[in-house]
Amino acid sequence: MDQQAKELLIRAVAAxxxxxxxxxxxxxxxxxxxxxxxxxxxxxxxxxAELPGLAAKPWPDLFKAAGMAMVMKVGGASxxxxxxxFMEFGKAIGAEPDRAAVAAAFAKxxxxxxxxxxxxxxxxxxxxxxxxxxxxxxxGGDAAAINAEAAAAADRTVPLKAIRGRxxxxxxxxxGHMDPGARSSSxxxxxxxxxxxx
Ligand code: ADP
Ligand code: MG
Ligand code: MG
Numbered sequence: 001m002d003q004q005a006k007e008l009l010i011r012a013v014a015a016x017x018x019x020x021x022x023x024x025x026x027x028x029x030x031x032x033x034x035x036x037x038x039x040x041x042x043x044x045x046x047x048x049a050e051l052p053g054l055a056a057k058p059w060p061d062l063f064k065a066a067g068m069a070m071v072m073k074v075g076g077a078s079x080x081x082x083x084x085x086f087m088e089f090g091k092a093i094g095a096e097p098d099r100a101a102v103a104a105a106f107a108k109x110x111x112x113x114x115x116x117x118x119x120x121x122x123x124x125x126x127x128x129x130x131x132x133x134x135x136x137x138x139x140g141g142d143a144a145a146i147n148a149e150a151a152a153a154a155d156r157t158v159p160l161k162a163i164r165g166r167x168x169x170x171x172x173x174x175x176g177h178m179d180p181g182a183r184s185s186s187x188x189x190x191x192x193x194x195x196x197x198x
Contacts (some may be wrong), residue, residue, distance in 0.1 A: 006062065007055035009195040014044035016191040017184065027180040031167040036180040039076040043083075046073035059097060063090025077165055078181055081113055081126060088112035103138040110134060123163035124174060126181035129153040133189055143197040150186040150193075157182040 001009075017024075017040045025037030046069040047054065054065055067086030070079050092105035110130050114120055121131045129150055136149045155178065162174035165181070 003052070003055045007051060009192060010047060010051065010055060010066070012195040013188050013191045014048050016187045017041060017044045020184070020187055024180050024184050027178055027183055030177045031162065031170055031174045032180060033166055035076055036078060036184065039074045039078050040082070040184055043070040043074040043079055046070065058095045059093050060090045060095060063087065063093065066090075077117070078126075078184070081117055081181070084112050084116045085109045085130070099137070099140070103134060106130075106134045106137060117164060119164040122160065124157050124160040124167060124179045124182070125162075125164050126179070126185040128157050128160065128179065129182045129185040129189070133186075143193045146193050147190045150189040154178060154182045154186040 017037075021037035021041045023037070024040060025034055028034050028036035047066045050065060050069060054062055057065060063086045067083040067088075067090060069083075070086065071083030073079065074083070086109070088111075089105050089109040092108040094101050094105075097105065110127065113127060113130065117125065117127075119125055119127060121127050132153045133146060133150050136146050141149070157179040158177065159175060160179070161172060162168040162170065162179070167174045167177075167179065
């Protein structure tokens with residue numbers, strides 16, 4: 001993929017977060033502290049600030065630099081978690097990845113998020129989107145299947161009780177709300193898949 005296509009990919013992912021910042025903040029107002037939209041907006045603004053140089057980098061360096069920008073600029077839980085995901089994805093992906101390499105790197109990045117958050121699937125976090133999406137990716141699902149799973153997985157966090165993060169302070173009262181990080185992860189995945197398939 002050339003530099004221009006990489007730049008379009010980065011811009012598309014940032015744009016979906018900017019477009020949905022209010023929705024993400026509203027989700028976080030229900031079960032957290034109401035800053036998830038602001039946190040991710042700040043993170044992706046930091047990523048955009050590194051354009052165009054960022055898009056000139058090979059995939060590993062591009063993801064490592066984007067992840068680093070998010071870790072450094074975002075104060076909440078999501079900055080280090082998204083940042084860790086991107087940095088570890090970059091470390092594992094290789095310069096000319098095929099689908100198997102992307103799925104393998106995605107799996108390694110998930111393990112790094114689990115370690116960083118001391119969390120696992122089923123706890124009403126972004127992992128509840130990342131894990132099932134990676135299963136579809138590894139099983140060879142097409143763009144439509146990956147995007148459908150991302151959206152469905154975010155929806156499936158609604159009935160879960162939060163076990164990690166601020167939402168866990170609410171206990172049973174976290175039930176009935178979509179997890180903000182699951183929603184934002186699904187948005188990032190859907191935007192990236194749409195940009196890559198064009
Ligand atoms: P904060 O909770 O610090 O205000 P954000 O609101 O930006 O940070 O992000 C909250 C999201 O981060 C949650 O919706 C959840 O998906 C994710 N999250 C929080 N803690 C953890 C954790 N320990 N492991 C995995 N994901 C987590
Ligand atoms: Mg928050
Ligand atoms: Mg916060």
